[in-house]
Amino acid sequence: MATITSAGIGSGLDIESLITKLVAAERAPITQLATRTDTLKTQLSVYGKLQSAFSTLRDSALKLSRPETWQASLASSTDSTSVAVTAGSSTTSGKFAVSVSKLAASQTLSSKVLPSAPATIGNGNITIELGSWNSDQTEFTTKAGSTAVTIEIAPGEDQLTQIRDKINAAKAGVVASVVTDASGSRLVMRSSETGQTNAFRISVGDADGINGDDSGLSALAYDPSVGVSSMALNLAAANAMAVLNGVAVESESNTMKDAIDGLNITLLKPTTADVTLSVDQDKDGIKKAINEFVTNYNAAVTMLRDQTKYDASNKTAGTLQGDSTATSLQNQLRGLAGSGTTLGGSGLGRFSDLGLDPGSDGLIKVNDTKLTKALANLDQVKGFFAGVDTTDASNSGLAVRFRTLTDKLLSTDGSLTSRQAGLQTRINNNGKQADKMEDRVSLTEARLRARYTALDTQMSKLTSLSNYVTQQMALLNKSS
Incomplete structure (x- = not known):
C-alpha cells in the first residue's frame, strides 16, 4: 500500500517522485537478478524433462x-475353444498334441422344493465335510488337511435365504444358491473347487430329533454311505482326463500348470481329435x-x-x-x-x-x-x-x-x-541475495525520505523568512 506523505509541501518540489525514481534505480540490480533467476528456473525445468527422458530410455x-525378454515365448492352439494355452518365459519351443476326454467337475447337489420366506425350513445344525466318494458312493474318504465345518441354524434364522447365507459365510468349501423356477425354490450346493477330492457330504442335526426323514432341516442332508440322500446328486466331483503327447494325465483342475514346463493349459471342453499346441519365441x-x-x-x-x-x-x-x-x-x-x-x-x-x-x-x-x-x-x-x-x-x-x-x-x-542440484543451489542463493538487496533498498528509501523531509522542512522555514522580509521591506518603502 502506498504511503501517504506531505513531502514537498514546504519546498514546492516533487520530492515523492524524486524518491521513487531514486529507489527504482536502487532496485535495478534486483530486477536483473530476478531475470537471471527466471532463466535458471527455466533451465532447471528443462533438465527435469531431460531426466524423465533419460529415465525412460534407461x-x-x-x-x-x-x-x-529374450526367453519370452508365444503359444497358440489349433482349437482354442477346446484347449487354451499361454506360455511363460521358460517354455521350450516345440509342438504338443493334446486330447481331452473329460473335464474336471464340482460336485453339485439340489434339494427338493422348499418353502420360501417368510416360511421357515427348520433349525438345528448342518455339518459339511470335504473328501472323495468311491464309485458307488458307499464309502467316503475325508480330504487330507480338511476339517468338517458345523453351521448352527437357530430359530429365527432358518428361512431358505438365511440358510444359504450362513452356508456361504462358513467357507466350508461349498457354495450355496437358491434356484427358483415354476415349481418353486430349491437350495443348490456345489464344491468351491473341482476335482474328486473336493466332493462333500452333509450331515444334519435336526431339532426334531430325526435327521434323515427329509423333513425340516433334514431336507438338506446328503450322505449315501449311511443311506441318507435327501438332496439329489446332479453332478459328481470329477478330475480332468487328457492325453499330452501320448501320455495320459489327470488333474483336479481344468487348468494344468505343471503338465508341461512353462505352459499354462486350460481345458475347456472334450475333444474328438488332437489339438496342437505350438510354442515359439516371441519375436x-x-x-x-x-x-x-x-x-x-x-x-x-x-x-x-x-x-x-x-x-x-x-x-x-x-x-x-x-x-x-x-x-x-x-x-x-x-x-x-x-x-x-x-x-x-x-x-x-x-x-x-x-x-x-x-x-x-x-x-x-x-x-x-x-x-x-x-x-x-x-x-x-x-x-x-x-x-x-x-x-x-x-x-x-x-x-x-x-x-x-x-x-x-x-x-x-x-x-x-548434479546439474539440477547446482541450478537449484544458484536459484536458492539468488533468492537469499535478493532478500538482502531488498533490505538495503528499504533502508535506502528510509534514509532518502528522512533527508528530503528534513530538506523540505528547512526550505519551508526559509520560505517563511523570505516572505517575512519581503513584507517588512514593503512596509518600509510605504512609510518612506
Missing part, C-alpha cells in the same frame, strides 16, 4: 538387457521392445537438440544453448549409438547392421524389413543387445552399455542430477 535399455514382442528403445532414444536426442540449438532466422537460442552438460550428454548418446560390439557375431556389430540406421540429424530410423530379417538369428540379436563382455565392458551389448550410461547419468552424483 527402462527400455534395461528391458532389452534382461534374459527374460514380435522383442521387435516391439527394440522399437520402443529407438523411440525413447530419439526422444532424448530430439529434446537435447532442440534445447541447445540456435535459430539464426529468428535469432533465438535454446534454453541450454552453450550449456556444457547438455553438450556432453549429446556427445555421449551419439558416441554410444555409433559404437559397436563383437557379441552379435559376424555381420551384426552396429545398429545399422540390424536395420537401425543413424541419420544425419542424430536420430535412428528403423528399417523394418532389415530388422525382421535380423531377428531370424535371435541369438545373435540377443548378443548384440544383452551380451556381457566380462573382460572388456566397452564391448558388451549395446542395451547393457546404454543401461550403464543412463544409470550413471541418473545416479545421485551423475551429471544430470
Whole structure:
C-alpha cells in the first residue's frame, strides 16, 4: 500500500517522485537478478524433462538387457475353444498334441422344493465335510488337511435365504444358491473347487430329533454311505482326463500348470481329435521392445537438440544453448549409438547392421524389413543387445552399455542430477541475495525520505523568512 506523505509541501518540489525514481534505480540490480533467476528456473525445468527422458530410455535399455525378454515365448492352439494355452518365459519351443476326454467337475447337489420366506425350513445344525466318494458312493474318504465345518441354524434364522447365507459365510468349501423356477425354490450346493477330492457330504442335526426323514432341516442332508440322500446328486466331483503327447494325465483342475514346463493349459471342453499346441519365441514382442528403445532414444536426442540449438532466422537460442552438460550428454548418446560390439557375431556389430540406421540429424530410423530379417538369428540379436563382455565392458551389448550410461547419468552424483542440484543451489542463493538487496533498498528509501523531509522542512522555514522580509521591506518603502 502506498504511503501517504506531505513531502514537498514546504519546498514546492516533487520530492515523492524524486524518491521513487531514486529507489527504482536502487532496485535495478534486483530486477536483473530476478531475470537471471527466471532463466535458471527455466533451465532447471528443462533438465527435469531431460531426466524423465533419460529415465525412460534407461527402462527400455534395461528391458532389452534382461534374459527374460529374450526367453519370452508365444503359444497358440489349433482349437482354442477346446484347449487354451499361454506360455511363460521358460517354455521350450516345440509342438504338443493334446486330447481331452473329460473335464474336471464340482460336485453339485439340489434339494427338493422348499418353502420360501417368510416360511421357515427348520433349525438345528448342518455339518459339511470335504473328501472323495468311491464309485458307488458307499464309502467316503475325508480330504487330507480338511476339517468338517458345523453351521448352527437357530430359530429365527432358518428361512431358505438365511440358510444359504450362513452356508456361504462358513467357507466350508461349498457354495450355496437358491434356484427358483415354476415349481418353486430349491437350495443348490456345489464344491468351491473341482476335482474328486473336493466332493462333500452333509450331515444334519435336526431339532426334531430325526435327521434323515427329509423333513425340516433334514431336507438338506446328503450322505449315501449311511443311506441318507435327501438332496439329489446332479453332478459328481470329477478330475480332468487328457492325453499330452501320448501320455495320459489327470488333474483336479481344468487348468494344468505343471503338465508341461512353462505352459499354462486350460481345458475347456472334450475333444474328438488332437489339438496342437505350438510354442515359439516371441519375436514380435522383442521387435516391439527394440522399437520402443529407438523411440525413447530419439526422444532424448530430439529434446537435447532442440534445447541447445540456435535459430539464426529468428535469432533465438535454446534454453541450454552453450550449456556444457547438455553438450556432453549429446556427445555421449551419439558416441554410444555409433559404437559397436563383437557379441552379435559376424555381420551384426552396429545398429545399422540390424536395420537401425543413424541419420544425419542424430536420430535412428528403423528399417523394418532389415530388422525382421535380423531377428531370424535371435541369438545373435540377443548378443548384440544383452551380451556381457566380462573382460572388456566397452564391448558388451549395446542395451547393457546404454543401461550403464543412463544409470550413471541418473545416479545421485551423475551429471544430470548434479546439474539440477547446482541450478537449484544458484536459484536458492539468488533468492537469499535478493532478500538482502531488498533490505538495503528499504533502508535506502528510509534514509532518502528522512533527508528530503528534513530538506523540505528547512526550505519551508526559509520560505517563511523570505516572505517575512519581503513584507517588512514593503512596509518600509510605504512609510518612506
